[in-house]
Amino acid sequence: MSKNILVTGGAGYIGSHTCVELIKAGYHAIIVDNFSNSEKFVIDRIEELAGKSVELIEGDCADERLLLEKLSKTKIDGVIHFAAYKAVGESSKDPLKYYTNNLNSTSSILKVMEELKCENLVFSSSCTVYGQPDQLPVTETSPVKPAESPYGRTKQICENIITDFIDAGKKLKALSLRYFNPIGAHPSAKIGELPLGVPNNLVPFITQTAAGIREKLTVFGSDYDTKDGTCIRDYIHVVDLAKAHVKALDYLLKKEGSLYDAINIGTGEGSSVKEVVDTFEKVNEVKLNYQMGDRRPGDVEKVYADASYAEKVLGWKAELSLEESLKDAWRWQKTLKV
Secondary structure (H helix, E strand, C coil): CCCEEEEECCCCHHHHHHHHHHHHCCCEEEEEECCCCCCCHHHHHHHHHHCCCCEEEECCCCCHHHHHHHHCCCCCCEEEECCCCCCHHHHHHCHHHHHHHHHHHHHHHHHHHHHHCCCEEEEEEEHHHHCCCCCCCECCCCCCCCCCCHHHHHHHHHHHHHHHHHHCCCCCEEEEEEECEEECCCCCCCCCCCCCCCCCCHHHHHHHHHCCCCCCEEEECCCCCCCCCCCEECEEEHHHHHHHHHHHHHHHHHCCCCEEEEEEECCCCCEEHHHHHHHHHHHHCCCCCEEEECCCCCCCCECCECCHHHHHHHCCCCCCCHHHHHHHHHHHHCCCCC
16 A cells, blocks of 8 residues: 655645656655646646656645645655745745745644644755855755845744754654755656746746747856856756655654654755856757846855765765756756747
8 A cells, every 4th residue: 555645835846756756656645736836737747757646635735624624534654845935036025925835834734744643744945044154065064054035044944843843742753855956857848847927046047048938047146256256056956856855755754753854955066057057058059148147135155065964864866967957957948838
């Protein structure tokens, strides 16, 4: 009998790829999504890629009554909690939107898990919890400094909510996966990133510019203390990231008693924004219209992971390259109707 895994935000970018990998690993996925930042056709694509059906609860994961009503007769073996607003720039302009949604959804999921006696949680955290690190690469023992954006603060607070819940004596095993910058798409080009409106992330803005949807790409900041003046990030292929969630779930299901840990999920290498632009042009033989612009509020100068702890604890490491990620991202973009 397959174990039932509740995936909040399962129709979203990372959630959809994770559901495919979950099902391929023998789990049964139950998706809860209100489609505020995703599309319903993604559910069909997940089923097509995985070769099995998923259950869908359409609604807000902060709606405890809805979840308890729908899941009252189902044994939930684990939860992967993705559902959150995630745009750094937007969070600086509309912080209450982020605090309301991200904090309420996490506390609600914990209440539902307690009611359903589910003890396994994989939380979608972020490298933004480290703020601007003093030393690179970032390890799990690096200090959690003041976040550079309201989005980053919500991830810090959500991690605290989870640890406070455990410290209060609740039965819970939880892993916070602090991931770096997910990019790319499924190699089949059936699922990928689907930003609504103007993209907030670099790669979908690159692909939309290449496709002629956007007139030009603006690189935010060219005067940072980096090799070419642009920000440095650790870009990880979304399929690698999805597989990390499956490994995390496998790990929790084997453990006894309450526990909490935070694990970096990245490639261990930093690439500048300019390098990403240049690599995209090279591997896809496409010329981009881009310009250098002012710095963007909330952006950290440079951050990349030490991912050795993930390999030690979960037996996971990134396998796909920046070049592969950018090829897959462009292949996906070309399937979308303008």
